[in-house]
Structure formats: structure tokens, C-alpha cells
Amino acid sequence: MRADRLLSILLLLQNRGRMTAPELAAELEVSVRTVYRDVDALGSAGVPVTADRGPAGGFRLMDGYRTRLTGLTDAEAGSLFLVGAPGPAAELGLGAELATARLKLQAALPDGLAQRSRLVQERFHLDAPAWFRDADPVPHLAAVARAVWAAEAVRVAYRRWNGALRHRELHPLGLVLKGGIWYLAAGAEGAVRTYRVSRLLTVEATGACFERPAGFDLAAYWTEQSRRLEDELLRGTARLRLSPRGQRLLPMQFGAAGNRALEEAGEPDRDGWVEVSLAVETEAVAVGDLLRLGVEAEVLGPPSLRAAVGRAVAVLAGRYAQPADGGQEV
Numbered sequence: 001m002r003a004d005r006l007l008s009i010l011l012l013l014q015n016r017g018r019m020t021a022p023e024l025a026a027e028l029e030v031s032v033r034t035v036y037r038d039v040d041a042l043g044s045a046g047v048p049v050t051a052d053r054g055p056a057g058g059f060r061l062m063d064g065y066r067t068r069l070t071g072l073t074d075a076e077a078g079s080l081f082l083v084g085a086p087g088p089a090a091e092l093g094l095g096a097e098l099a100t101a102r103l104k105l106q107a108a109l110p111d112g113l114a115q116r117s118r119l120v121q122e123r124f125h126l127d128a129p130a131w132f133r134d135a136d137p138v139p140h141l142a143a144v145a146r147a148v149w150a151a152e153a154v155r156v157a158y159r160r161w162n163g164a165l166r167h168r169e170l171h172p173l174g175l176v177l178k179g180g181i182w183y184l185a186a187g188a189e190g191a192v193r194t195y196r197v198s199r200l201l202t203v204e205a206t207g208a209c210f211e212r213p214a215g216f217d218l219a220a221y222w223t224e225q226s227r228r229l230e231d232e233l234l235r236g237t238a239r240l241r242l243s244p245r246g247q248r249l250l251p252m253q254f255g256a257a258g259n260r261a262l263e264e265a266g267e268p269d270r271d272g273w274v275e276v277s278l279a280v281e282t283e284a285v286a287v288g289d290l291l292r293l294g295v296e297a298e299v300l301g302p303p304s305l306r307a308a309v310g311r312a313v314a315v316l317a318g319r320y321a322q323p324a325d326g327g328q329e330v
Contacts, residue, residue, distance in 0.1 A: 246296030
């Protein structure tokens, strides 16, 4: 670990120029005292690190010195595909490898390209999780990722969406991060299926390798699964009237389905309300989803859905007509 840290200090100074001990300590997640010891070790090894004192001081490499220790390990090379997603890389157990790989890559670039790569990092950032929702806990993600890399079968216990407990032997084929949620594509019982990683309760390596299906394409599989899931879920159509504010809320609440509905909306009336046809799930699910639009929407049809929303609104109206907790109105 110390050898990796010494190399990281060397590459940080080469890539960024002068850095203070607190800056290095924060970057490496160690104490300032550890940084001083490591810098002394680099000097003893013949690396020309100089220390400038004063408010603008810090450590730097002697002018003109560049290391050529920029070869990537297998893990570091693989982690580069996650260079835009440091959070997911850490969840996969590749956080340290990714950080070192980025430093090595920058150190190997000519000065102009190295500066451009730093500008990109300063100006663009990928934040994968969705708004207003904590990421799923995925304690077994690293173990699943190792099985994916090694094409090793695993025995798992997982909790289905309906609460049922299942045990399976899986052939992990690939991982997908969608809206901050990790999914596993795996072979099971002769078919490829999708599992939500947060629902895995145990993951046990079997030590037995498997042969991946010929021609399996993870991206193509996920695209097809996403389309099929949407087709299975969005089986109904609701006709709505939307206020101007409701039109802004629709994509926020219904995503792509809301955008498609607005693209095909009719002409607004004099108050700015429009009629749309929105793809929805079952009636029971649609009632709850549509109530999130509040007074900014009116359900026009089908009649059964309009009646169901009306009943739900009547229940709410009756509930809120009474003082809370049996208290007295004031």
C-alpha cells in the first residue's frame, strides 16, 4: 500500500505541479504526518522533491523531472472504462485502481493533452443516482463484479419484489447501472434474467467457471429488456387535461412517457390547458401516479379510471375535512 501511495504522490506532483501537504493528505486520505514521511522516502529514493516554504509554498518536483512509471496494471486498465463515474467505480471495488490509472494516464500524456484532460475533469461531472432518492445499499456488489470478471458461477439468496425468498445458482454476465440502481444480467435455468443487486441477500462463489453465451451483448440485452418492461407495464392509456403547470410536471412525474404525451398534445385552450393521451400502468397504479399531479390535471377517461380517481379524491376530502387526531377545530 505504501508503494502505491508513494507512486501516487509522485504522479500528483508531476501532473499538478506544486501541492501542499494538506492537499496531498486530502487527495490520498491520509494524515499530513504520513505525507511528510512519504515525501522523505521519495527523496531518499532519489526522486528530486523540493519543499518551498511560505504562504505559496508546498512540494514540487525539480524542473524538468518526469517519471516514466506509467504502465497500467490489468485492474487499472479495466477501471478506465469507469473514469467518468468514480462513485460506481468505488462501489465495484475499483476506486483506488481508477484513481491511480487516471494519474498514470495524465503523466503519460504530452503537456498540452494533460492540461486538456484536467480542464475536462474540472468542468464535467457525472452524477449517476436519481434525485431525491438514496442509492440502494449494495453490500454484495463487489463480489458480484468479481464473479462477472472471472466468469464464475455464484449461489445467491435474493428477495423478490413481492417479498418471496429465492435461492439460485447464477452465471453473472454483466452489470448495469440505471438511475442509480445496479442490475445484474445473469444466466439462470437456461435463460438470461435480470436481478436487482440490492435484493441479493447472500452471494457465495462456487469456484466453478462457466462459458458465456455465444454472441451475448450486454448493451443490446439491456435495451431489449428495457423496451419489453415498458411495454409490459404501460398497458393502458389515460386521457388528461393539464394546466400549464401540469404540463411542466408531467415529464418530471412520468419521464419519457410524459414527454411523448406532450409531443402529441392538442392545441391549448384560452387558459393554456391541453388534452393529452398518457401511457399508464394498471388502474390501481395509475390512480396513485395521477394524484401526484394534484389540481393541475383532470382525468377525462377511460370512465373507470376517472371514477377511481374521483373515489380516491372523495376519500381524501373526507379525511381532511376532520380535525387531525380528534382535535378541535380552531
